[in-house]
Amino acid sequence: MPPTIAPDARPMSVAAEILDLLLPHHRTTDKAPAPAPAEAFPHQLRRIADFVRSGAPVVFTLPGFPCKSPNPAKVLGHLPDQGERLSLSFLNTLCTEIERLHPPGARLIICSDGHVFGDLIGVPDDHIDAYADDLRTQLNRMDLGRLSVFDLRDALGDLPHDTKRARVHERYAPTREALRAEIAADGQALALYRGITRFLVEDTTGWTGTRSALQRACRQRAYGVIQRSRAWGALIAAQHPRAVRLSIHPQPIGAPKFGIRLLDTADAWTTPWHSTALHRTDGTWTLVPRTEAARLGRLVEHGGRPSHFTQTDRDAP
Template identity: 25%
Template sequence: MEPATNISHQNKINGRFQKVSPTTNTILNILHRYRLQTDASHGTEVSVGDPAFLSQIHDRLTRRVPFTCASLLSHLRVALAHLNGLCASITDVYKPGATLTIISDGLVYNDLLGVSDKAVWAYGQALRGMVITKGYSHIRFSRLQDLVHLRLSNISELEEMTYVANATNFRSALLNKFGRPDYDASSEIGSNEDTCVTSKGYKKFLENDLRHVFPVGAARSKTKFKAGTEYIAKQMLQRGDAFARAVHENFGDCLRLSIHPSNGEKKLSISTLPTQSIFTTPWHCTIADLLDWNSEVTIEPLYPPGWMIRPANGPNTLSILNVEAQKVRALSERNSPVILRGFSGTTSRDAYVSKAEEFGTLLPWKFKTVLEVMDQGQDSRGMNNVLSSEWMPFHYDGVFKGERKTSEDGTVKFVPNPPRFQFFTSVTPSPKDTGFTLFAGSRLIFANLPNSLPLSRLQQLTWTVTTPSFDAANFTGLPLITSHPTTGEPCLRYHEPWPQFKTAFEAVEVTIEGVNKDENKFICETLDELMHDRSVCYWHAWEKGDLLFSDNTLMHHTRSDFTSGASRELWRIHID
């Protein structure tokens, strides 16, 4: 999808052309970054339903009301993080905010698939528990009972037994109130593109999901099994039609999101996982082990990038001595940052430096080996706003650290000499809602580039950066894309422009070389927007004792602002 600045601000809304705000287009652009990739959508720039979606977005912005999405989905933890990030991205550009309501369709279909009502309840409760535990404040839930408005006598709140006892009643109420007696699935498949696409998706996954429920054998041939899945798919279409009508009646002013492929006319098909795979769902994939660990640890993938490693037997059951440095380093080269939480001894300077030496060669700079990152007020120590409480620009460490190199023609040039890795420890508690460290990886940035700015174009470009800080640093001819020294994959090398109005310290000027002013602005704004996008960027809230190891080639990072004087002290070591 093209960036918001490239979508016309004059769109046909309600049958006539209207000017819509840049924020309207920005929100639609955010939604498109989360959309489901299908064979048909690869390379497309506009969805059939864009004018209608723009109308709904424009209406909400005009009335300054919270932005809401109704999602017909079931989710696992990563999927919930992905969708909460979608709403957070909208909230970043639209202060009234965004909420996503997950409307459970479990009871609509489960009896057709051999899944018990009790299992549907347990699954829904587990998801609600994840939302509370993880603090996904943008996500709400709605049950089938809420759509059919079926009142239950003497029951103030559903629990497992009353839910199971009334599941059939909820299904019957849905079909009686919203079902169409004349619905013909075969006719709809032949005449409705969305229904045809949905039907194909149903049959594909029914054949996979039901092969163990209704196994092929002496009592059931492959032909009968296929006919059975086709029959169930049509039953699902009929129920799905009733469900869609119920959703529309109850959530008519919301944007409808769905995991199922569609032409985008009535709903926006989105991916529930931060992958570029075509139609990947959490329940049709798994996570494979990359490295084996000698100590008993749990390794949890973070969203969007990164890993969280904890002692399996609880906090402080392992120490910093048990951290396997070379395995953490290898893991970070594939996916950073790697957070190690719950290990003891991480605030000991001697233990911290000793562990850093296990990762590689330490690289002292202005601050010697260990930089104590804390708010120093106006004392910048020549490092701009690094030691302040200000929000920082996205950057990679060492962009201003240079060395003299002699080229083949004998000329000597001062070029950046950045470290390979960063190693942090948090020696104090940090505020929970401010002072985040943000990480954005090249892989996810490139995956979301607009068609008008492909990676091949970025690979042609160089840039210049200058600032009065860091000994009046001035570097030119810097490649915008470099190859990762281990994996060989392309990596972004960039510094977010930081004009004077954004800082009380000294500005950082960044210019893309060899392009005109408009293209320079477009490239920088596109990269800046993508690095901050919640489907790309991980926000780390520090806890005392956290260790963090990150690949400085693969990742860019920044810090959000926090209250000056707050308890927030990190130590950082650069490693080669």
């Protein structure tokens, strides 16, 4: 007679199987000797098990996909391209695979956060609107029905962008003093602060001052970006209180957020919106700065606009 699973144990068992699908894509800076088991992620197990127990689709929220970097050395333009398409397909496939284990399936809400801190990263709001709108177009065109996009317009309607940013900040953001204390005491918070500072330095265009002055300015802006990101996360939690929270940033094993790697990259912090997709000679994809992709390959267009590079040079990254 085959072994049976007690009814109370089955939701947790199915949740562990679902989490096993995500674990190969866990984005973390932890140096573990072997892949961590599902049991090392109690926050995610409990949330997934709740959906299984109630017979509802598992809901994931993923803050990210904000807008393209304003640095033309990194990206092909201000609209989504092959990097985003590959990432969206990957996320939709994960949801499809979950359906085999849990028939109600899964859905993932991309919580596009560009408007939340667009003024701090130097990207105009009309570019952010165009990026998020094109994400929705890509989902429809590619028939990725398990994904949806949620942004600040969905949360607060047609108010001016500066007004919406101010409201979210005032209601949800931690104080700068509290954030400074956390960064001073917590290695993960410090790594995030340094990573965002590096991106801000790289993405600042038209700076006429000294390099040291730019770094000082970006360190100050990095606090604001993290404050706004935290505020956006709190708003998402209020809107979707049961959802399993994913993150595009590296997360420690067992953290309340599950860091997820969208595509193969050499750097754990690289995302499709800070880079360009390169199709390597072995058939795999990676993300690199546009200047490096151009050195290694030829430009490919999709739908009449730049999409990615196909490698022609054998010196693959």
